[in-house]
Amino acid sequence: DAGVTQSPTHLIKTRGQQVTLRCSPKSGHDTVSWYQQALGQGPQFIFQYYEEEERQRGNFPDRFSGHQFPNYSSELNVNALLLGDSALYLCASTWGEPSSYNEQFFGPGTRLTVL
Amino acid sequence: QKEVEQNSGPLSVPEGAIASLNCTYSDRGSQSFFWYRQYSGKSPELIMSIYSNGDKEDGRFTAQLNKASQYVSLLIRDSQPSDSATYLCAVSSPEGGSQGNLIFGKGTKLSVKP
Numbered sequence: 621d622a623g624v625t626q627s628p629t630h631l632i633k634t635r636g637q638q639v640t641l642r643c644s645p646k647s648g649h650d651t652v653s654w655y656q657q658a659l660g661q662g663p664q665f666i667f668q669y670y671e672e673e674e675r676q677r678g679n680f681p682d683r684f685s686g687h688q689f690p691n692y693s694s695e696l697n698v699n700a701l702l703l704g705d706s707a708l709y710l711c712a713s714t715w716g717e718p719s720s721y722n723e724q725f726f727g728p729g730t731r732l733t734v735l
Numbered sequence: 736q737k738e739v740e741q742n743s744g745p746l747s748v749p750e751g752a753i754a755s756l757n758c759t760y761s762d763r764g765s766q767s768f769f770w771y772r773q774y775s776g777k778s779p780e781l782i783m784s785i786y787s788n789g790d791k792e793d794g795r796f797t798a799q800l801n802k803a804s805q806y807v808s809l810l811i812r813d814s815q816p817s818d819s820a821t822y823l824c825a826v827s828s829p830e831g832g833s834q835g836n837l838i839f840g841k842g843t844k845l846s847v848k849p
């Protein structure tokens with residue numbers, strides 16, 4: 621039973637560039653959420669996708685966008701990278717209609733460094 | 736502004752002792768509470784979920800919830816060096832269309848000394 625997978629593992633970009641991160645949810649899961657975790661902080665919610673639609677969004681600028689595909693996998697895109705975007709980007713998946721009761725399972729994350 | 740507060744630690748306990756990790760939250764409408772363990776350089780791993788007042792036990796872990804006091808805790812019995820990690824408290828509330836949006840504390844770093 622495959623867990624949540626993310627790619628790439630590490631990424632180094634320069635300011636102003638654009639980046640795309642990818643996530644495949646755990647088998648049987650159809651809801652994907654993205655979180656940003658800065659060093660020494662807890663993860664912060666970016667947005668959530670269900671049925672190929674963005675269902676919720678956290679307090680992140682429009683430079684952060686996403687997509688969910690028919691096979692439930694998801695992408696996170698960040699445009700015009702800033703130094704402050706350097707963080708661990710986590711994808712979490714769960715099953716069914718978004719609910720506060722659903723347990724979320726995290727992938728290994730993508731470490732993004734912006735120089 | 737919904738907040739989740741945890742002592743950052745580090746919390747140091749000897750091997751075999753009980754480790755007690757605490758968390759408070761600001762949103763009285765919160766319904767679901769989760770504890771995640773995060774080893775250095777790794778992603779969070781779900782340990783426990785709790786939804787009702789009282790205790791929930793799973794092996795060496797016990798989660799305790801008191802909604803009136805807006806307080807949730809995690810007890811780790813017979814602590815092992817392998818339990819050394821950062822423990823993240825996460826809260827989810829159905830209010831305001833925020834279903835499934837986890838709000839995390841900054842985490843408590845636990846160190847178990849052999």
